Amino acid sequence: MKIAEIKAYPLTFIPPKPFYNSVDKHYSRSVTLIKIYSDCGTYGWGEAYGPAVAGMARIIETYIKERLIGEDPFRIEYLWHKIQTKKGLPIGVLGGVDMALWDLKCKILGVPLYVILGGKFFDEFEPYGSGLPFKEVHPDSTEELEKETLDLMSHGFKAIKMKIGFGIERDKKRITRVKELIGDRVDLLVDANQAYNISSCLELLPFLEEMKVKWFEEPMPWHNFTSYKKLRERSNIAIAAGEQENNMQGFISAIQDQICDIIQPDIPAVGGITPMKRIAAIAFANNIELHPHIFGTVISLPAALQFMCSQPNYHSWCTFKPPVMIEWDTNPNSMARKLLKEPLELTDGMVKVPDKPGFGVDINEDALEEFIVK
Structure with a gap:
């Protein structure tokens, strides 16, 4: 062949x-x-x-x-x-x-990908709604933030991730408003996209802990491993990072140095499934959780579901409840639904791993023309 x-x-x-x-x-x-x-x-x-x-x-x-x-x-x-x-x-x-x-x-x-990778541990995952960017016309408004938060809750997400890194006081205001809306019913994750330095992170950290934030993602520029390790040692909430890394040696250093609680390789960005297998093995051997970063269109999410269902629970080999929350990109993107013949769906806040061959999905090629770059 x-x-x-x-x-x-x-x-x-x-x-x-x-x-x-x-x-x-x-x-x-x-x-x-x-x-x-x-x-x-x-x-x-x-x-x-x-x-x-x-x-x-x-x-x-x-x-x-x-x-x-x-x-x-x-x-x-x-x-x-x-x-x-x-x-x-x-x-x-x-x-x-x-x-x-x-x-x-x-x-x-x-066969589905998970069969080739050794079979599946889990049939479904809890996705978190990943969006809540800054869309406000007035910088001190939270109107758009509130609308999107309520929309994500209405879709059944049990966890949501919001963008921060717009200044400590503005971040506090936005986080407080989201927490007022979600209460303790929905977990909150925050993503600074490398906006802060170690001093700012340590200043913000007590507030994040008070707000019961589940994890603090990309708080600082990625390759500042010394500051990441210092922050992790001081933090009572999980530190997540790694979407910027695309080099195997970078992942090895970050994982072995224990600079974060959660490592976030992105399947296309690291070079595909082949290096993803190696990263997952290194993370598991060092007791670091792996939650893949997903900001693609229609292939990354089903590929991540297939890959992660073949990975054991990082907390206990004997626990068969999936510990990993899958990132579900909720930012504006019509391609995400129009290009799949059978779009993935949320059911009771969970997404099932596709059981069809490969990644379990196929592209609606009739819809490509709308988005083709001429």
């Missing part, structure tokens, strides 16, 4: 109005979908992150295709190393290709 064809689809969605985190203003949501065919007609899907989606598609057309077409799609480790050795290759492209190869392999075999 051979790889017969590879196609790339550069896609962009423009939300009705931009939204902010502490370091960036999002005018669009972009992704490159990758489709790899075998010579038997079966295909797999992956997705590559990055704003320059037309450039990513060009790399796939000019570099990836000539190295993969004619190869055995089951030799995923070999193919990963074959294409990653080129200096300057965006890791997101590698991640998308790797994901498509795993999806393809599993579809050829007729």
Whole structure:
């Protein structure tokens, strides 16, 4: 069996109005979908992150295709190393290709990804609604924040994550308002997107503990491991980080140095399922929880569900309740629903792991045209 064809689809969605985190203003949501065919007609899907989606598609057309077409799609480790050795290759492209190869392999075999990874521990996960960015017209208003908080609660989320990092006093005001709305019925997570330094984090920490925040995500610039370790030692709430890392040595250092309680690799951004397996093994060996970061379109979430259901409970090998909350991106993105033939759904605040072959989903190719970058 051979790889017969590879196609790339550069896609962009423009939300009705931009939204902010502490370091960036999002005018669009972009992704490159990758489709790899075998010579038997079966295909797999992956997705590559990055704003320059037309450039990513060009790399796939000019570099990836000539190295993969004619190869055995089951030799995923070999193919990963074959294409990653080129200096300057965006890791997101590698991640998308790797994901498509795993999806393809599993579809050829007729099994979900979790079967290939050793079988599943869990049938479903509790997702947290990940959104609540800054959308206010007036900087001191919380009107948009309140609307979105109530909307997430109405959809049944048992935990939500909000953006902070807009200044300590403004953060306190926004967190207080969200807590007034959710009470103790819904867990609250906060994400600073690397906005603060160690002094600001230590100043904010007592308030976060008072508000019973479940975890404090990306409080500082990622590679400041010394400050992360200091913060973790002082904190009574979990410190989460790692979405910025795409190098295996970085994950090894962060995990072995115990700089955070929760490590958050992003499947496409780290290079796909292949390196994700290694990161998960290192995290488990060092008793660090792994909660994947997800900010993709339609492939990352089902891929994460498939991968994480094959991982044991980090707290106890004998506990079969999933400890991991799966990130469910609630920021504006029409692609997230329109591109899947059967969109994933929340039921009683839980999402089931798809049982169909591969990642368990398929793309509605008729809907691609709406988002294609010309």
